[in-house]
Amino acid sequence: MFEGLTNKLQAVFDKLSKRGVLSEADVDAALREVRLALLEADVHYTVVKDFLDACGSARWAPRSANICLPHNRSLKIVYEELITTLGKPAPLDLSGQPPHVMMLVGLQGSGKTTMAAKLGLRLKGSAATAVVAADTYRPAAVTQLQVLGKQLDLPVHSEGTQVPPPQICRNAFQPRGKRLMAR
Numbered sequence: 397m398f399e400g401l402t403n404k405l406q407a408v409f410d411k412l413s414k415r416g417v418l419s420e421a422d423v424d425a426a427l428r429e430v431r432l433a434l435l436e437a438d439v440h441y442t443v444v445k446d447f448l449d450a451c452g453s454a455r456w457a458p459r460s461a462n463i464c465l466p467h468n469r470s471l472k473i474v475y476e477e478l479i480t481t482l483g484k485p486a487p488l489d490l491s492g493q494p495p496h497v498m499m500l501v502g503l504q505g506s507g508k509t510t511m512a513a514k515l516g517l518r519l520k521g522s523a524a525t526a527v528v529a530a531d532t533y534r535p536a537a538v539t540q541l542q543v544l545g546k547q548l549d550l551p552v553h554s555e556g557t558q559v560p561p562p563q564i565c566r567n568a569f570q571p572r573g574k575r576l577m578a579r
């Protein structure tokens with residue numbers, strides 16, 4: 397998702413950079429393209445609206461003036477508002493008693509499973525790490541995680557698609573011996 401969004405935003409600012417100083421029409425056109433890029437990336441329309449209000453043309457130049465500002469200033473406005481909207485990057489907080497559970501939230505196909513495997517790969521050097529295949533609904537979701545686990549040498553806890561997901565998650569926390577005995 398971020399790759400597609402990055403490319404689209406990059407294209408908007410590449411276009412602006414060719415113009416040097418921007419007119420109000422340039423700014424409006426660019427903001428329309430930013431809006432489309434965000435909506436196509438499945439960003440909720442109210443978030444897009446708040447985002448565009450925050451970096452709206454009022455910040456770019458007084459409405460009366462037809463000449464606005466150099467494009468690098470426009471890039472800064474959008475960049476700052478993107479950080480405010482997405483939140484600043486923060487290190488993973490793994491303090492406290494393990495096991496640590498991470499929840500990845502997103503629409504289907506937005507990269508949660510892939511990100512889970514990437515996180516597993518990143519953390520496996522410093523902690524005992526496993527991924528749990530608890531998506532029993534989506535076709536091949538369990539196999540997808542098993543394939544990723546094999547590629548990255550990550551333990552995968554899976555119980556097929558007939559056990560309820562909360563039970564699979566609970567079982568994943570049992571020590572292996574106890575888990576096998578409970579069957």
Ligand SMILES: Nc1nc2c(ncn2[C@@H]2O[C@H](COP(=O)(O)OP(=O)(O)O)[C@@H](O)[C@H]2O)c(=O)[nH]1
Pocket residue numbers: 397399502503504505506507508509510511
């Ligand atoms: N290019 C690219 N593709 C990705 C990335 N993350 C996931 N994908 C692909 O996007 C598709 C959906 O990813 P998946 O992790 O299954 O999404 P989920 O439905 O949220 O679990 C898969 O084909 C992934 O290979 C990424 O960072 N870059």
Ligand SMILES: [Mg+2]
Pocket residue numbers: 508509510531537
């Ligand atoms: Mg998935």
